[in-house]
Amino acid sequence: MMIENKGPLIGARHLQTLLLFLAIAVNYATRLNIAVSLVAMTDAKTTNPNFYEFDWTEKQKSYILSSFFWGYTVSQIPGGYAARRFGVKKTILIATFIGALLGLAIPFCVFWGGWQIFSVIRILQGLTQGILFPCVYQHLAKWSPEKERNRLGVLAHSGIECGTIVAMYLTGMVAASDLGWPGISYVFSGIGIVFSLFWLIFAENTPADSKFITAAERSYIISSQASVEDAQRKKKNIPVPWKAILTSVPFISVFIAKVCDTCGFMTMQAQIPSYLHGALKMEITNNAFYSALPYMTMLLCLFIFMISADVVLKKKWASLLVVRKTCNTIAMWGPAALLIGIGLLNETQRTLAITFITLNVGLNAGHVIGNLLNLIDLSPNHSGILMAFANTFVSIIALVSPLVVGMIVHDVNDRSQWQIVFWIAAGLFILGNLQYLFFAQTDTQPWNDEDFMTKGDKEKGEKVTERPSEASLSMKVF
Numbered sequence: 001m002m003i004e005n006k007g008p009l010i011g012a013r014h015l016q017t018l019l020l021f022l023a024i025a026v027n028y029a030t031r032l033n034i035a036v037s038l039v040a041m042t043d044a045k046t047t048n049p050n051f052y053e054f055d056w057t058e059k060q061k062s063y064i065l066s067s068f069f070w071g072y073t074v075s076q077i078p079g080g081y082a083a084r085r086f087g088v089k090k091t092i093l094i095a096t097f098i099g100a101l102l103g104l105a106i107p108f109c110v111f112w113g114g115w116q117i118f119s120v121i122r123i124l125q126g127l128t129q130g131i132l133f134p135c136v137y138q139h140l141a142k143w144s145p146e147k148e149r150n151r152l153g154v155l156a157h158s159g160i161e162c163g164t165i166v167a168m169y170l171t172g173m174v175a176a177s178d179l180g181w182p183g184i185s186y187v188f189s190g191i192g193i194v195f196s197l198f199w200l201i202f203a204e205n206t207p208a209d210s211k212f213i214t215a216a217e218r219s220y221i222i223s224s225q226a227s228v229e230d231a232q233r234k235k236k237n238i239p240v241p242w243k244a245i246l247t248s249v250p251f252i253s254v255f256i257a258k259v260c261d262t263c264g265f266m267t268m269q270a271q272i273p274s275y276l277h278g279a280l281k282m283e284i285t286n287n288a289f290y291s292a293l294p295y296m297t298m299l300l301c302l303f304i305f306m307i308s309a310d311v312v313l314k315k316k317w318a319s320l321l322v323v324r325k326t327c328n329t330i331a332m333w334g335p336a337a338l339l340i341g342i343g344l345l346n347e348t349q350r351t352l353a354i355t356f357i358t359l360n361v362g363l364n365a366g367h368v369i370g371n372l373l374n375l376i377d378l379s380p381n382h383s384g385i386l387m388a389f390a391n392t393f394v395s396i397i398a399l400v401s402p403l404v405v406g407m408i409v410h411d412v413n414d415r416s417q418w419q420i421v422f423w424i425a426a427g428l429f430i431l432g433n434l435q436y437l438f439f440a441q442t443d444t445q446p447w448n449d450e451d452f453m454t455k456g457d458k459e460k461g462e463k464v465t466e467r468p469s470e471a472s473l474s475m476k477v478f
Helices: 012-032 034-042 058-074 076-086 088-129 132-143 146-176 182-202 215-225 228-233 242-246 249-278 284-314 320-342 347-372 374-378 383-408 415-439 455-460
Strands: none
Touching: 012 034, 012 088, 012 132, 012 146, 012 182, 012 215, 034 058, 034 146, 058 076, 058 088, 058 383, 076 088, 076 132, 076 383, 088 132, 088 182, 132 146, 132 374, 132 383, 146 182, 146 284, 146 347, 146 374, 242 249, 249 320, 249 347, 249 374, 249 383, 249 415, 284 320, 284 347, 320 347, 320 374, 320 415, 347 374, 374 383, 383 415
């Protein structure tokens, strides 16, 4: 049997995956440090009392938390098109560097502009980060061989957990140090600027552009993704068949699953520090550690899901579709049950509450293999745009979520108010996965190909009129 030549053991595709991991980690850390730093800025005695303390209401703090997503929401689809037009390398570089500079401005601006100017800066940072995941998915589609898609996708996505851990843990340490809460902006912006330099040097848009790839690895990536002809076609910006996409049952199923999953997850992600500080009476120094603990568990679980999926698929114990649905069920129904349990606990049951929160976030790691990478299955050519479209609506949920929590939780010490928040999130987890079990698919969709549209139909944005095959009817449209 001929052994397939994949190039070096650690090749250019692994370097690009590492860069995506770092891009996600750096941007997530910048995005999420607000959850802990906001507590430090409004309750200085829990960190460093030598720094100014702001007297902001819970409602004003909810505006600050949600403001990021105003910018994040509107830049998703434009960001997806920018990545196609200018390339992932340039798009991520500019966005990350500008986001880091905006972070440096926070300590200087909040003293004269208050929570309002803080919100404006967060909106602008959201604009810069809205392009991130459309770029990530376009880059993964171009660089990951089909057999390695789960592995490389998980490795890249683990940047979410690492960035979150850094944001939750390091933020508390910096706030309690001599740098105080202003140091949070300095440290994370500095990290962003240094990363931008590494990205500029090592990132490449495609295997054909890479200065670091061997001929064997380039051939392996191209041949394992599709035919050479198809690979050459991917270099062009294929028109997006919006009508077919928006009426595709498999895509709509992934879309609903992602929206419901993100809504439940974002509730936990944004509100853990406030819940621990308010309902469980935990100080910020411990708060930062316990806020990071669930994401340490999530990182571990992410690799457990990845290894398990690789083994199952390699041994052919189950199909890719069964693997995706199983992982998604664990990722959504497990946290749903735990959220209901969390709502029943109080400050006398801190250990159990921390355990439930940790397991909740940890189990949710399965959604990466469960539904996120499913977008590349459906359409490698349009995966960046699909992610941009889905993330636009997900961002609206993330934007509204802190506002809804702010309307429900008027007193962070009131456990009954937190119960309502957790039970709503649990309901979305349950419903989102239920429909995914019925409608999800992993077959590449007909609208992925350029030949799906004729020259005349491309101009009109209409689908080619042809009789679909019986095999494709089950996965095309309503």
